[in-house]
Amino acid sequence: MHYRIIFFFILIFTANNVFSYEHYITRNGTITLNASTPLENIDPVNEYVSAVFNANTGDVVFQLKMLSFKFKNALMEEHFNEKYVESEKFPKSIFIGKLFQGDSLLIIQDNEIQGPNDSYKNFKNVIAKGEIQIHGVTKYIEIPGNIIIQKNSISLDATFAVNPYEYNIKIPKIVREKIAKQVIVEVKMNLFPK
Amino acid sequence: MKHVFYIISFFITTNLISQDYLLNFIEDGTEDNNVVFATFKGTKIINLQSIEMTAKDELEFIISHRFGKINSGIKDVFGLDYGKIRMSFSYGISDDFNLGIARSSYDKVIDASAKFSIFKQGNKSLPISIGSYSALFLDPAISVNSFNHRLSYVHQFLFARKFNQNFSMQLVPSLVHYNLVSSSLDNDLYSLGLGGRYKINPSVSLNLEWIPIVSSDNYIESFSVGCDIETGGHVFQMMLSNSTAMYETGFISANNSLWKDGGIHFGFNISRIFDL
Secondary structure: OHHHHHHHHHHHHHHHHHOOOOEEEEEEEEEEEEOOEOOEOOOOEEEEEEEEEEOOOOEEEEEEEHHHOEOOOHHHHHHHHHHHOOOOOOOEEEEEEEEEEOOEEOOOOHHHHOOOOOOOEEEEEEEEEEEEEEOOEEEEEEEEEEEEEEOOOEEEEEEEEEOHHHHOOOOOHHHHOOOOOOEEEEEEEEEEEO | OHHHHHHHHHHHHHHHOOHHHHHHHHHOOOOOOOOOOOOOOOOEOOOOEOOOOOOOOEEEEEEEEEEEEHHHOHHHHHHOOOEEEEEEEEEEEEOOEEEEEEEEOHHHOEEEEEEEEEEOOOHHHOOOEEEEEEEEEEOOOOOOOOHHHHEEEEEEEEEEEEOOOOEEEEEEEEEEEEOOOOOOOOOEEEEEEEEEEEEEEOOEEEEEEEEOEOOOOOOOOEEEEEEEEEEOOEEEEEEEEOOOOOOHHHHHHOOOOOHHHOOOEEEEEEEEEEEO
């Protein structure tokens, strides 16, 4: 009897280990914002975005520090952090969700990762569904994107638009003409097995 | 039966964990420096230099006005008929080193300055930011033969702390040196300036500045209250002060009007940043 229980535990633990690549992770993904107008170029880049993807469950998490957005103009960077996103009060933005392919969760099998040769690639259109938190405001969002499954990494890119007002980010009238109404968010990253 | 229970409980526990567990993978280790920013809105608190620097490759132009005494009455529109002007340029050689030049209509003084940011609050968990400001003043109005006698100097340390998002304070010990003074005064003069700001909304802050002289009783202390309004690229500072001069040797040690007598001057600084 005891042996059987032990056997089942061993089975369970080994079963988990059968999926050799469970978590894919990065700490230096890139997110570019674009709020440019004819009057002003506003295109900060954050090159320290963290992300984790669980290939067995489709769970995905993105996290970044607002202070890591680098602007070409130092004053603009200061105003972004001090007046608009209030980085001291709300230092991080987070997305927690799941990756879907059509209506079903995106779960990557081992044989999809280890293709027949080194240049193996597998493209997929995916949708990330989940909750995004910016400036202390949490909202449900669906983000369409693409992933490329390669032999030893998963590349991921997505583009979506965010309206600052929906996240309680107020832009004063005097600069309203200079900042785009919709901020385009571009996500690009390579995740590697943990 | 028992082992079935074990298996079931295992699956239940795994399913209870939400995606939040993934945060643990990225949470650790990446606690980088939390250097504070925007301790003050502008590079000046009111008259005193603030800890803020002009950024690298940027040119900051500050145009300042101080008007006549408010107690001069309606005939002079409470001082607005008499204005003194100072134009100053400061350039960011790096984010931590600025050079500046300026010309004031008050006594026609020309000055050149160097400003350093030495430590930043939050870097290696330091509780304060430290900077320094040194300037050389040429007073061409002094009618002496020796060029040296027209010069005076200021050396300042800037100790600033941002207590929270809205409230910042700064301590400014200064050494003022005149190459030429009247026989009753010392060439060196020490003062301890105190400045603070409180942000009342993201674009507006209230500022206060007091510069007592430590080493002598022969001078009138400068006291100013002001308000910063920041628009994209401009900082507009309005103030009431008993100082008319807008350069250090002037507003530290050459004041001649008192608040209690209504010797208050209205004025403003407008700062504009140019990207070079």
